[in-house]
Amino acid sequence: MKIAVTGANSNVGINFLTEISSNESIQITAGVRSKSAIKLLPESSNIHPTVIDYNDSASLEKGIEGVDCVVHLAGILIEGKHTKYQQANVDATAAVVAAVKTHNLAHLIFISVIGADQNSKNEYFRSKGLAEKAIQDSNLSASILRTPILLGPNTAGGSSLINTARPEKTKLLGGGYYKMRPLDIDDLNTAIINCAEKSLPGCKTYELVGPEAISYRDLVSRVASMQGHAVKIGTIPIGVTKLMAKLTSFIKDGGFTPAVIDVITQDEEVAQNADVELGLNLTSLETTLKKLLEQ
Ligand SMILES: NC(=O)c1ccc[n+]([C@@H]2O[C@H](COP(=O)([O-])OP(=O)(O)OC[C@H]3O[C@@H](n4cnc5c(N)ncnc54)[C@H](OP(=O)(O)O)[C@@H]3O)[C@@H](O)[C@H]2O)c1
Numbered sequence: 214m215k216i217a218v219t220g221a222n223s224n225v226g227i228n229f230l231t232e233i234s235s236n237e238s239i240q241i242t243a244g245v246r247s248k249s250a251i252k253l254l255p256e257s258s259n260i261h262p263t264v265i266d267y268n269d270s271a272s273l274e275k276g277i278e279g280v281d282c283v284v285h286l287a288g289i290l291i292e293g294k295h296t297k298y299q300q301a302n303v304d305a306t307a308a309v310v311a312a313v314k315t316h317n318l319a320h321l322i323f324i325s326v327i328g329a330d331q332n333s334k335n336e337y338f339r340s341k342g343l344a345e346k347a348i349q350d351s352n353l354s355a356s357i358l359r360t361p362i363l364l365g366p367n368t369a370g371g372s373s374l375i376n377t378a379r380p381e382k383t384k385l386l387g388g389g390y391y392k393m394r395p396l397d398i399d400d401l402n403t404a405i406i407n408c409a410e411k412s413l414p415g416c417k418t419y420e421l422v423g424p425e426a427i428s429y430r431d432l433v434s435r436v437a438s439m440q441g442h443a444v445k446i447g448t449i450p451i452g453v454t455k456l457m458a459k460l461t462s463f464i465k466d467g468g469f470t471p472a473v474i475d476v477i478t479q480d481e482e483v484a485q486n487a488d489v490e491l492g493l494n495l496t497s498l499e500t501t502l503k504k505l506l507e508q
Pocket residue numbers: 219220221222223224225226245246247250267285286287288289290296297300301302305324325326327360361362363364368369370
């Protein structure tokens with residue numbers, strides 16, 4: 214099987230490529246936006262880096278030529294001065310959809326987020342919802358995987374969790390009472406491969422979360438305890454933080470915005486977990502945390 218991965222240098226991409234690197238039956242075209250990003254990719258005989266430009270359909274079409282399936286990972290949560298949700302989440306997805314259609318590929322896999330909604334007031338959730346809509350409207354064979362916070366080597370969520378739990382005193386937004394369903398990144402990798410191998414017709418949206426619901430507060434306490442100490446948790450008021458974020462993100466034209474704060478403090482709830490439908494035996498949270506601490 215031949216798979217093209219967009220945003221191959223993303224944290225999710227590097228984890229996926231590392232997993233695949235030992236599986237010679239899968240050949241990967243690893244799409245990145247710059248030559249410098251190629252250096253970040255794991256080196257393996259079955260990983261073939263390529264530079265793609267989402268604003269140039271010819272470059273994108275060439276990048277995915279000859280593959281069976283595209284795994285579209287490019288996308289952002291934190292906007293920068295030069296990278297906004299519209300370009301990174303919406304326009305890039307539309308460009309990938311067009312390229313997949315041109316080559317009539319067997320399947321497209323898109324990593325979305327729990328809470329994605331084209332009508333959301335939250336700019337991030339709305340952009341992911343609009344990206345989903347572009348795929349749904351395309352009539353392509355596609356799998357949309359809505360995921361929660363991902364935990365694994367070098368994931369932003371994993372690094373932040375370990376750093377937050379390290380001191381004996383810490384402060385969390387709103388006291389950290391929001392509910393999380395952390396997903397082991399290895400489980401996401403398996404889900405992606407299963408979707409690629411099946412390449413079912415039509416477009417299906419899956420909500421895939423981890424096996425255990427836990428407040429962020431309890432998660433931090435658990436990691437601290439696994440590190441061999443207790444942690445005293447205080448509260449950072451969400452309203453004040455959002456006001457400050459509004460000001461600083463306006464000055465910097467990006468970064469930590471009120472929208473990002475709403476995303477990270479949302480309850481990650483789903484009506485039905487797609488783990489069984491996706492053929493997964495989910496990793497327990499305990500195992501995921503042990504792996505995270507051993508890295
Ligand atoms: N991490 C999580 O917990 C989590 C949870 C739910 C969903 N997801 C989704 O999973 C995917 C990967 O997440 P991640 O955290 O691994 O991402 P990441 O490490 O932040 O990497 C972002 C990727 O998007 C690319 N990108 C940025 N601006 C772009 C633009 N304008 N056009 C095209 N590509 C652009 C980046 O390329 P450059 O390096 O060239 O800028 C990079 O490859 C994203 O779609 C994200 O929404 C992640």
